[in-house]
Every structure is written in C-alpha cells, then in structure tokens.
Amino acid sequence: MNRDIYNKTITVDGVDIFYREAGDRKNPSLLLLHGFPTSSVMFKNLMVALSDKFHLIAPDYPGFGFSAFPDKNDFEYSFKNVAACISRFTEEIDLKSFTIYLHDYGCPIGLRICVNHPAKIEGIIVQNGNAYLEGIEPVWDEIRDYWEYPTEEKKQKVYAFLSKEGTKEQYYAGLPEELLIRISPETWLLDWERMSRPGNLEMQFEMNCTYKSNIEMFPAFQEYFRTHQPAALVIWGKYDPYYSVEEAHCYKRDLPNAHIHIIDGSHMVLESNFEEVVELISSFMPLA
Template sequence: MTKLKTTATALALATLFTFGLLAHADDQPTSAQVYHRTVKIDGLDIFYREAGPNDAPTVLLLHGFPTSSHMFRNLIPAMADKYHVVAPDYPGFGNSSAPSVEDFDYTFDNLANVVEQFTEKVGLKKYSIYLMDYGAPVGFRLAVKHPERVETLIVQNGNAYDEGIDNEFWKPIKAYWKDRTDEQGDKLRSLLTLDATKWQYTHGVRNVETISPDTWGHVQPLLDRPDNQEIQLALFYSYGSNPPLYPKWQEYLRKYQPPTLIVWGKNDAIFPAAGAHPYKRDLKNLEFHLLNTGHFALEEDGTKIAELLRGFLGK
C-alpha cells in the first residue's frame, strides 16, 4: 500500500510539472505576500508596496506617469521569493498624499528628495533601481547623489538622452517649458483625460485584449481628483529640468558603470526606442532588450520582464 501511495504521489507531481503548475524554486518565482504600508515623510503620507525577505537584495521600483506602484502589482510577487521588493507612490500619485500645488512644490527635485528620505526611513541601504518614465529622473537623481547605494539599474522606457524626447509627443510639452502660461498649460490638459490614459496603456501593444481595464480604472479616478490636474501640469513643466541634467547622468553611467538591464517597449510613442540605444554609448555592462509592446510594457510582457530581471539579478 505504501509503495502504491508513493507511486501515485510521484505521478501526480510529474503531471504538475508537465503542465507547468509546479516548478522548482530555483527556476520560477513563488507566490509571496505583498504588504501595503504607509510612512510619514515631511508630514506627507507616502504609500508603498513591499514584499520579500528584508535581508535579500533590494529592488526599488519607481513608477511612471500617470500611474503609481500599482503598475508593479504583478512584478512584485514574481520577484519576492528571492528579492526584497519596494515600490513607493510619489506625492500626488496613487495612495500617497496629494497636497495642492500651493502646499507642495511639485518638481522632480522634490519628488527625488521625498523618495530619498523614504529609502532612508524604511532602511534601504543598497538597492537596484527600476527606472520607468518619471522614475528615470527621480532614480537618476538618487544614483548621482548616492552612487554607493546603487547596485544595478533596470531601465524600462525611462529616458536619459536627448534622442528619446525629440518626437511629436513632446512638442506641446516643450512649448510649455518655454512659455508657462495658462494657454499653453490648457493645451496639455488633454493628456489627463480618460482617452489619453487608455491610449498610454494600449498604444503599441500586440493585442489590446491582454490589457486589463483595471489599469485606467485605477489611474483615471486619481487623475480626476480635485486640483490633481494642476499637480500634473506642474510636473509637466518641471520635466524641463531633466534634459539639462542628462550630461551629469551620462557621466554617472560612464564613471560608475552600474550593471544595467534595459527592457524597453519599442512601440512606445512617448519614450520610443531611440531613447534606449544611446545607453550603449556609456555602459559597458549592459543587457539590452527591445520588446514588441508599448509604453507600459509590464502590462503585456510582465512575465518576460520578470524572467529577464531574475536572470539579470541572478548574475
């Protein structure tokens, strides 16, 4: 009888392996509990998602516009068996405080300052940084200020070169940098509508049916909060402070040579692949992947990105 039970158990396990329902821990991520937490930074509630062992290598996930740590909701548990994964929401985004523009100066310098204080408050001493969209100017500010804390970079549709912001999308935003008037600002309010949010998630994807409406269903109500459009316009203007810093960021890359993984949605109309290739000029230890998807590459290619990220960090 014992032999029969052993045989039956072996057959059952073999079946699970065959159909991909069970995998060896060294090969595939396991499910992990994700915690949803808040800390006070300069009187602001900063929300963050956290998972994985505290003593494991840390991956700091920095989100883009117009989303929040919500964009990493699937990546976090896919990494957390081997890594300590932390994803904060910036002020004005997600579940963090969103003071008015009169009560908080919405600049990328200030966002980076809040994230820097956040890392120190939650005890992150060394980390890899996942840079996406707005996460790039926030993360590069951190890296330049504290190069000793940065172990690796993961760049996903996050720009550090002029070549990536010379397309049609940026023309009205650049006009606002030159002429910060109500008239120029009003031209950008269309970027804050439901149609624009859906477009960011669906443009350039292979199959729109793979993109969950939960994405814009989460983002748009937050964009539609009272005074939030003014917050976003302030950051559109502040984005103009980033290109003058590109040479400094590029010098950081050349000097410190952080091992870097690029996983870039090549069909992105905001940060096209033209912004990915210049990293090759400055980095010697670079793993480079262009993915056949759009701006929010994790939505369609999250499994692929998790595999690439685990392989990269595993080295």
Template sequence: MVHYRTAAVQGRKVFYREAGDPKHPTVLLLHGFPTSSHMYRNLIPLLADRFHVVAPDLPGFGFTDVPARSEFQYTFDNLAKVIEGFTDVVGLKRYAMYVFDYGAPVGFRLALARPERVTAIISQNGNAYEEGLSADWDPLQKYWRDPTAANREVIRAFLTPEAVKWQYTHGVPDETLVAPESYTLDSALLARPDVDEIQLDLFLNYASNVALYPKFQEYFRTKRPPLLAIWGKHDPFFLPAGAEAYRRDIPAADVRFLDTGHFALETHAGEIAAAIRGFLGGAA
C-alpha cells in the same frame, strides 16, 4: 504576500507595496505618469521569492498624500527628495532600482546623490537621452519654451481618460491583454481635486530632467552601474534610440526590446521578471 504600507516622510504619508525577505537584495520600483505602484502589481510576486521588493507612490500619485500646491512645490527635485527620505525611513541601504517614465529622473537623482547605494539599474522605458524623445514631446517642449496659459491648456489633453487609456494600449498588438482597471484607476486618481494642476506643474518641470541628462550620462560613464534597458519598442514617447544610447556610456549595458508599448508590464511581466532575475543574479 504583498504588504500595503505607509511611511511617514517629511510629515506626509508615503504609500508603498512591499514583498519578500528584507535579508534578500532589494529592488526599488519607481513608477511613472500617470500611474502609481499599481503598475507593478504583476511584477512584484514574480520577484519576491528572491528579492526584497519595495514600490512607493510618488507625492501626488496613487495613495501617497497629495499636499496642496501652496504647501509643496511639484518638481522632480522635490519628488526625488521625498523618495530619498523614504529610503531612509524604511531602511534601504543598498538597492537595485527599476525605473520607468517619471521614475527614471527621480531614480537617477537618487543615484547622483548617493551612488554607493545603487547596485544596478533596470530601465524600462526610462529615458536619459535626448534621442529617446519622440515627436509626441513637441507640445510639451513648446510649453517649456513658452509657459503661457494657452500652452498649458493644450497640455491638459494628456490628462483625459481617453489619453490615459491610449498610453496603455498604443503599440500593443493585442489590447485584450491590457487590464482595464489599470487606466481606469489612473483616471480616477487624476480626477481628484487639483491633481490636474499638479500634473501640469510636473509637465512644465520635466524640462529640468532634460537639462540633467548630461549629469545622468556622466554618472553612467564614471560609475558604470550594471544596467538592463528593457523597452517596449512601440512606446509613443520614448523611442528605442533612448535604450540603445545607454551603451554609449555603459558599453556592457544589456539592451532588449519587447513587442509592446509604453506600459510593457501590462503585457510582458513574465518576460521582464525573467530578464531581471537573470540580470540581477550577477549584479545585485
């Protein structure tokens, strides 16, 4: 059974999904844009018999509190600090982490801060290398270089319901496998007051993640965490080269590709769960 809980972290409520026996090895699931822990709804039951599975919503996403921009600066540093505090509140001492999209720079910050807590990493389209960035990042990179109001408005197009649905369906051979509640829920939550501006702030701050890539890579080289990169190979944002690059710093990394897009769990939850179970059998 999956439990739907909240934890008080730094004076705010963090929503999370939890399943499995806490005595078992923990897997921390970190979601990306524009979704929430809802993206893990199919994966959690497939892992919960062998693992303690915990999936929080980041601030500004899902059912976690959405503090006003005047009260909380929406940066990836601050998202990571909230999740670090969350792991303390709920008592996660050691954990493997599953990182996807935004969850990767959040999770890798946790690993830099507390490397002794990370037992293994599963990166599902979670990038840490510049060669993993596709040409679809060009408008965002222009915004990073020149954060004008005009360039911010161009980026707003990523927030429309059509753009959100496209992220789910692009590169998926059979779109009828993608549940419509996935992108519909994301769009509904994006439509809340001021959430669009929060997301635009995070788009701008994403440049800080690219700046940290060398530090993330140094962590991989020096700590050599067991790593499984399992990638939707038709992802329009994060190219297969980003998955292959992990082997440069972790030669033993297990790199696999799936015939799907960015949100690989929508179509391949069973395959990903089987890969995780085999991988963590020797790593967690």
C-alpha cells in the same frame, strides 16, 4: 514560500507615503519607481512573481496612488523635490543598498537618487525611461515649445493628455492589436480615479512642466553612468509613442556592458509582456 504583499504607510518629512513591500529583506532589494499616470499598483504582479528571490519596495509619489496629496503650498511638485522625498523615504525604511527600476517619471526621479547616492546603487533597470535626447525627439516638440513660449492656447493642447482618454492611451497607444487583450482595465481606471481628485490634474500639469529640469540633468545622469558603471538592464517596448526606441541603444554610449532588450510592446510592458520582463529581471538581478 511567502508571496504576500504588505501595504504600508510611513511619514516622510510630514508627508504620508504609501508603499508596497514583498519578499525577505535578507535578499537583494529592488526599488520600483513608477511612471505617469500610475502608481505602485503597476508593480503588483511583478512583486508577487519575484518575491521568492528578492526584496521589493514600491512607493507612491506624493499626489500619486495612495500617498498623501498635500497642497502645493505645502509641497513643491517638481521632479527634484519628489526625488528628494523618495530618497528620504529609502532612509526612513532603512533601505541601504538596492537595484533601482526606472520607468517613465521614475527614471529622472530615480536617477537623481543615483547621482546623489551612488554608493547605494547595486544596479539599474531602465524600462522605457528617459536619459538621452533621442528619446524625446520629435515626440515632445509641442510640449517643449510650450515650456519655452507658454500661451493659453498651447496649454490647452498640452493639457489634453490629462484626461480619461489620455490616461487610457498610456496603456494602449502603439500596442499591436494582438496584445490589446493583455491590458487590464482596472489599472488605468484606478489611475484616472486618483487623478480625478480635486486639484490633482492641475498638479500633474505643473509637475509635467518641470520635466524640463530632467532634460537639463541628462549630462549629469550620463556622467553618473560613465563614472560609476552600474550594472544595467534596459528593457524597451519598441512601439512606445512617448519615448522613442532610438534611445534604448544610447545607454551603450556610457554603459558599454549594459544589456539592451527591445521587445514587442509599448509603454507599459509589465502589462503586455509580463513573462518576458520577469525572465529578463530574474536573469539580471543578483541572487543572495
């Protein structure tokens, strides 16, 4: 049984995309799309655990992890453009059909792929991923106010999450005390090291400001659900301070057969509730 992870790079429209691959391509494929502020590193343990049954692919977005960080004059850091890049990435590696794992930023990125290429999607796994307004109210009020009425003072408040402490909080915020010891510090420290590259924080801020386009896409995402009825697994850490647990059950509106699981974690349940998540995915994924 081969549980090795292979670390690769492929050029997609002039941008070097780093990705991790594990498992036999003859098995059902799972495309793993990371959130902010991390990268494919968040999936390393999951890839090892599932590589005996599935084929797993985890890319880093441009400007994230170990993918290239092209100048913003050469690459538009928007959710629309990153989604187009990752969609092209799947073509370059000849990934024809797959279940897609949607976490945080990876949710609107991946759902754009679903909307544009529904025939490729065998199923969706949503892990604290946003496609309904209930997930961002009222937590996102301050940043949404900045999007609509930007001022330098508001920018400084919104920009505060782009810090070493803000990066750490993505892993620890809301998590019950007894689960804190499950968080490995090297992951968020790697995230912060990558974000500390010259110009990366400004890029991260500018990309975050395009999140408004994702909210505008919510009706299209929901129409995709209603029309195509992909098999769906929704996993939600109920203490997540960024995406409200109220959203998890919203998926049932458009995907009545979705499996909804609320677990005692926060935003990064692969760190705090690993065994539980592995069991849920293993039960959901189709076998070869």
